[in-house]
Amino acid sequence: MEARALVETTSQSSLEPFQPLDPRAIKLWRVAEQIAVAVFMLPSLIGVLISSYWQPKAAVLMIAGWGFLTSLWLWHSLWQPPRRYQAWGYRIDDRVLETRSGRIFQTTRLLPLNRLQHVDLQQGPLERMYGLARLELHTAGTQNASLTIPGLAHEEAVRLRDYLVALGDTDAN
Amino acid sequence: MQTEKPFSAQPTAPLLEGRLHPLTLVLGLITSLRSLIIPAIPILLFGNKFRWGGIGLFGLLLIGTAVTLLIRYFSFSYRIQGRELVTREGLIERKERHIPLDQIHEIRIEQNLLQRVFDVVEAVIETAGAEGAEAKLSVLSRTEAERLREAVAARSAAKKAASSEFPARPETNEREVIRKLGIRDLVVHGLTSNHLLSALAILGAIWAFADDVLPNSIYERMGKFLKVTAGEMFRQGLRAALLALAVGLAGVMIVGLIVSVIGSVVKFFNYTLTRQGDELHRSYGLLTRRASSLPRHRIQVLKVEEGMIRRWFGLATLRADISGSQKEDSDDNKGRDVLLPIAWRDELDALLAVFFPKLAGDGSEWKKVSPLAIRRGAKAGIIILGIITIVVIATTKSWWGLGLGLLAPLVYWLNVKSYHIFGYSLGSQYFRTRQGLLGRAMHIVPIEKSQVIVVRQSPFDRRLNLATLSVDTAGQSYTGGSPSISNLPLDEALQVARTLAGEASRAGTNF
Structure with a gap:
């Protein structure tokens, strides 16, 4: 009814610390990126070798270029995931889920839990290998309609999902 | 009944x-x-x-x-x-x-x-x-x-x-009749629309039609005529040529104005916005009559749009989105994109009170963004100005291009002006953002309609510790994207976002 001062409604001190993702996420992201490196760079190596055969003069340059790109990408696949992991965090209370992510573009997303339409728990083959899963939280929104938390331990993802779904049930009553 | x-x-x-x-x-x-x-x-x-x-x-x-x-x-x-x-x-x-x-x-x-x-x-x-x-x-x-x-x-x-x-x-x-648009309103609407575009469209249509219908000999004759007159004009000198160009442009403008006035009248003839309890009802149209009714509690976002030309005349357009509204290409032609095509600024408060009865008593004040926005905007503007200057000097090969540098204070002044306009207000029921300098826009989101709230920091933002806050809603087809506000100090943005999310989580869900 009356105007409420900002400071009163958010008591900063009561905020829980951010939860990290499962550390296995680092491995998962590394392997996923390395697979991408293999998928793109191996066929291009064949291309490089064939064209080196036709253009022997440029062969050294081409192979060196290929090697440089590949090692740069491989280095990135090792270097980036721990940082991405560092940047990721989420916290949840009985009202709001807050996530933060991104290093270059740092993004904080807040989802009022009663806006949740449905929750998807997803597990790709790689994620299964590492016992991980990701949660996709869908709202009725438009541009930021869904929010994904990757790299959760599977049990943790299941627990979170059940918690969120249970919250939704009590809401309906 | x-x-x-x-x-x-x-x-x-x-x-x-x-x-x-x-x-x-x-x-x-x-x-x-x-x-x-x-x-x-x-x-x-x-x-x-x-x-x-x-x-x-x-x-x-x-x-x-x-x-x-x-x-x-x-x-x-x-x-x-x-x-x-x-x-x-x-x-x-x-x-x-x-x-x-x-x-x-x-x-x-x-x-x-x-x-x-x-x-x-x-x-x-x-x-x-x-x-x-x-x-x-x-x-x-x-x-x-x-x-x-x-x-x-x-x-x-x-x-x-x-x-x-x-x-x-x-x-x-x-x-209850909220607003009825008379011929005068519609003429004003047409005159303040983007009429140059419609003029070009109509010229294009005439051209295409002529292309289909007219025999080729007419083309040849017209070409000859144009060539002869153009040649004559150049002989008479630059002044005549410029005059002809000006007359031509004025002609296009006038045709455009007439076309858009006719368009407005045909589309929105007898526009009537009424309210019956919670239900808003609008009906309009000269040839095809259209009517639609929507419950006002379903409004997710309302936008008060003051385009550049309309603002000069103290006019605004109201747009609203209900959840899941999907924009179709033909919607603009059918007038479906506006809640009220044209409104005078001094009646806005009364109108908004109809759509959001609790807005007046919401008791929130406008807050400005960080003053760093001025420096930042001016810097960006002056860099762009610098690039233009260099291009001008390089193409004209004369140092007169440096005169553009005189515009730098203007760039700074514009940024000071916009600093005083950009802002947000967070009340107990509504979140509002305001932006724009020549053309302005205000978005109003009932807090209970807000979905995911995002605070984003680009690398440039990080250097100044600023952030952009945006509020997602269930419908954004006609109001143009999430209501958002840039250049907020990070802490403030996070605090506003948490307050919004907390309030939203307390309100019941309904679309």
């Missing part, structure tokens, strides 16, 4: 039951004939060999259409039963669709010229979920459509009265 409230209905007795109007058949056939007539002409006139084949083909097509229409007419029925609108269609494969009445967000009623002759309408029912229309009833008699609309509105009002947000009012059944 109003029958008993469907709220308390036993699901056994249908409240309203109906079929399509028998004219469905006739009008459907006329429409398909009309679409066939143009391809038919050349075949009938010139196709000696294929004439009979062609006629046969068209006959088959027509018979096919007629059969489909017959099946549709005899198999389609609808009823309101309990809390649902039920449509049933199909002969071999029966399809029954149940649409809960409180899921219906908007009912649109359209009546083109042909349908007006027979006093029948096309009714389109929209819900949040479906892409596009949930159900299309084409065609119904006008009274039937009106009954349907009222049944849905009564249900919605009953629902609303049960919840606390808008207390039930005694005058629920009275229709």
Whole structure:
């Protein structure tokens, strides 16, 4: 009814610390990126070798270029995931889920839990290998309609999902 | 007019039951004939060999259409039963669709010229979920459509009265006119539209038409004429040429103004926005009459748009989104994108109070963004100015381009001005953002309608510890993206976001 001062409604001190993702996420992201490196760079190596055969003069340059790109990408696949992991965090209370992510573009997303339409728990083959899963939280929104938390331990993802779904049930009553 | 409230209905007795109007058949056939007539002409006139084949083909097509229409007419029925609108269609494969009445967000009623002759309408029912229309009833008699609309509105009002947000009012059944646009308003609307574009469009259309119709010899003659006059003009000197150019441009402008005035009048003729309880109703159109009704508690975002030209005259446009509104390309032509095409600035407060009754007492003040925004904007502007200067100097090869540097103080001044305009306000019920300098826009989001709230920091933001806050809502087709505000200090942005999310999580969900 009356105007409420900002400071009163958010008591900063009561905020829980951010939860990290499962550390296995680092491995998962590394392997996923390395697979991408293999998928793109191996066929291009064949291309490089064939064209080196036709253009022997440029062969050294081409192979060196290929090697440089590949090692740069491989280095990135090792270097980036721990940082991405560092940047990721989420916290949840009985009202709001807050996530933060991104290093270059740092993004904080807040989802009022009663806006949740449905929750998807997803597990790709790689994620299964590492016992991980990701949660996709869908709202009725438009541009930021869904929010994904990757790299959760599977049990943790299941627990979170059940918690969120249970919250939704009590809401309906 | 109003029958008993469907709220308390036993699901056994249908409240309203109906079929399509028998004219469905006739009008459907006329429409398909009309679409066939143009391809038919050349075949009938010139196709000696294929004439009979062609006629046969068209006959088959027509018979096919007629059969489909017959099946549709005899198999389609609808009823309101309990809390649902039920449509049933199909002969071999029966399809029954149940649409809960409180899921219906908007009912649109359209009546083109042909349908007006027979006093029948096309009714389109929209819900949040479906892409596009949930159900299309084409065609119904006008009274039937009106009954349907009222049944849905009564249900919605009953629902609303049960919840606390808008207390039930005694005058629920009275229709209150919020705003009626007269010819003068529409002429002003047309004059302040982006008329240059419409002028170019009309010229393009004339050109395309001329291209189809006129024989080539006229082209040649016109080309010769142009060549001769242009040559003469150059002989007379630059002044005459410039004069001709100016006259030509003025001509295009005037044509554009006339076209857009006519367009506005035809599209929005007799625009009437009324309110009956919680239901907003608008009707308009000179040739094709359009009407739509939407419950005001379903408004997700409201935008007060003051375009550059309109602002000079103290005018604004109101746009609103309800959940799941999907923009179609033709919507602008149908005027569906605006809640009120034109409003004078001094009546805005009264209008907003109709859409958001609690806005006036929301008791929030406007907060500015960080003053760092001035420095940042000025820096960006001056860099752009510098690049333009370099390009100008390089192309003209004269140092006069440096004169552009005199604009730098103007760039700075503009950024100071916009600093005083950009801002947000967070009340107990509504979140508002305001932006723009020459053309301005204000977005109003009821906090209970906010979805995910995002605070984002680009690398540039990080250097100044600023951030952009945006609020996602369930409908953003006509109001242009999430309401957002940049250049907030990070801490403030996070605090506002957390407050918003907390408040939103306390409000009940309804779209």
